[in-house]
Amino acid sequence: MKDTLARVIDSASAFGADYAEVRAEKLFETALTLEEDRVEAAEQGIEHGAALRVLVKGAWGFATVGSLEAGTLKTAFSDACRMARAASARLKTPVKQAEARVVEDKVVLKPRKDPAKISVEEKIGTALALTKRILAHDKRVRGCTVDYLDLTGTCHFMNSEGTYVEQDKLYVWTRATATAAESGLFTFSREEIGSTAGYEVFDTATPEKVGTMVARRAVEQLKAKSPKAGTFPAVLGPNVVGVFAHEAFGHLAEADLTLAGSVIQGKFGKKIASDLVSIYDDGTVKGAFGSFKYDDEGVPAQKTLLIKDGVVVGFMHNRETAHKLNMKPTGNARAEDFRVYPLVRMRNTYLQPKDHTLEELLEGVEFGYLLKSFRGGQANQDGTFQVGIQEAYEIVNGEVGKPVRDVSISGNTLETLHKVNAVGKDFELWPGRCGKGQTAFICDGGPHIRVKEVLVGGSA
């Protein structure tokens, strides 16, 4: 494979490429969807293909083909160069890339339980155990869906600068959702499991444990009341802190979005958060869903400090954005597969713990909300964020009170980061999937934190 890729890379220079790279992948997937006790589909995939990227006169050309045959790859490079040349016609500022160390490496993963070697029967068995546990929890649980996915394979990356990385890929992911109903009221709940370690993730995230958690929440929501609408103090659990670190802040600090005018633009070295806030994006957490050794530009993943004691000290980069901002690449260039080009993506994003217990965080709150687990979140370039919450409780006089349902919080990220007035000492990382045109596997998390006030949008 290495020799073929080297020949193909050489051909790109002949077509006029100033820089060329090829990412060749062979992938195997297993996917399951179960609805209640019905296996809706057991799916297996075998695929290969290559992503090719060139810089011609400062413009990017990209081509992808479902083939690893040298002739096809050369034709694709020729297409990419022609397109890049056309695109370069109106360029005022040509694209340049920050320097990256030339590396040659082979990354072999040695999972204790390799998902590629586990039978489809066993995977169906695990998923069925999960649906059975959910449905058995309470008769008000009306339905559940379990999705399972594993992806294994190898990625060969080579560029015209001499970097060559051969890297195994391994992802195991499961999502369980439950719906509950009682007297015309519908609730639902979701949990995800995700790992780059191996199938052994189910030894700790057992069907018993995860199933109970999902079902219990759906049922508990049935007796929950609607939240009040308005501005209230809130204690955010690690799962919600994670989505805040990722959605509300993280995307703004992806350097492509920063450069596109996110509210973080021009804030490097400036204080944008309370002293208590430090945020990392870390690609090196062992076995975590957002971890890998090299990114899809051949740059080693690292632990990147984004906010230190409230001050912006870093952004997440690919080689192009690092050059634009005169910084070093951080290993955040990721592509979902050979069909797409790498984008600046997060890895494991978390807020650093400090020293408070949960009781201490709750203590000062006369009336507010404890936001335990999120349903979804989204942020705009101007820093407006929205996070939907699937599990929340009232806080009354410093004590956790009744559950509330369908809470959604919103605000401006920077204003809210300044309002963080206490940070807990616990820590959890939660796996998830992030969409930015492509899907990336990530984690996010942190400790419990307290926010002086946040806008709560109640149900109508």
Added chain:
Amino acid sequence: MAALRQEQALNLAEEAVKTALKKGADEAEAFIFRGESTGVGIELGQIVRSARTVDQGIGIRTIVSKATGFAYTNMLNSKATVEEAIARALSSAKASKPDKNWHSLPAKKPLSTVKKTYDPKIVNLRPEDLVQFAARMLDTAEETDKRVSPIEGGVGTGCFSEAVANSNGVGFVDRGTAINCSLVTVAKDGNETTPVCVEFNAERSFNIDPEWVAREASHLAISALKAKKTETKTTNIVFTQFALQELMQYAFINSVKADYVQRGQSSLKGKIGEKVASELVNIHDDGLFEGGLLTGRFDGEGAPRQRTCVIDKGVLRSFIYDSYTAHKESRESTGNAARSGYLSTPSVEPTNFHLASGRTTPEDIISEVDDGLIMYNLQGAHSSNPVSGDFSVVATPAWKIEKGELAYSVKGAMVAGNIFEVLKNVSALANNERKFGQLVAPWVLSGNVKVIGK
């Protein structure tokens, strides 16, 4: 990786079905998809990106003792790999559990004709042409107002062909084209940055207007400046297609999918014949809509696409079905089996979900509103409760309407409500219907929605 001609694709699909039956499948189906796309991308006011994608593959569904297995591969040139995929589809089926509700793959039925789904002009466009269209968008945006930055966007074309064959006599091929252009802008004035504003064209025929897209995206960003907070109150909302599409997708559409209904995960279960929306509301799922983004002759399992009345004058008339969910109720598929290329088994999805437009002009809709908000776009619809239809989103960008006129742009307002209540309270529909993903709809005026401001 030579391009498959349509008849070759059908032959390959039929061969795969035969092989699967020979290897022990009770029933088998093969779906072949080939897609080619070309695009140029705008970033920070420049055209810096171009991409060409060629993707083709086969997805094989086998049924063994009422259990379903599926496998796919994109290695169509390797006969051994296609056979390996067929073997995996069979091993998946054998590992799976029998489904007592399984009936059969759909039988062959006559197909309707569709219009304006394939345009050779799109196929013949060169990368240089796409760069020209993108350049025209950038020029127009720059000329409109210097406070506007075009931050993202692009122009793309696609053409695809698909073939489906099964052991029940189905054997169809079709092809289609699409073209789109889009521009994402922000406006900056002093310390103020607007939320991102988007405009686009997406068509099946070569019928885009890059200048219009750029002008609209720029005007939108400029008018989003000088944003103010608004007060908390229950009021009227004009939903544009951007906002409506998000809410319908995340809070409503699952409720009319037969699989959700049959599993008790739809608030509309048991409500056929009941009034569920304002009598102004007429919705068809129209797989044959002329030039529709999701129009085709057959669905993902080879059943005919059709026009299905979902809501008639506010009364719920039908859910949407694939052949599996239809058999469960001893009825016919409505042609709503969707696939993501060759990579997955079919699932129930709408085609062109068409909310019929009214007669009122958009200007008259606004002039009817004494107090309210026009919500152009929103954030957070995906965290809606898909069963109850409750949503709580941020309106961004949005404008306050006072005494029939746009008063000022609004920042940070949350809008909380329930999509079923919104549909019940519809008091006017504009005459500005457009295609928008799965939705074809006009602006919609509804009342009694809670806006949470400062």
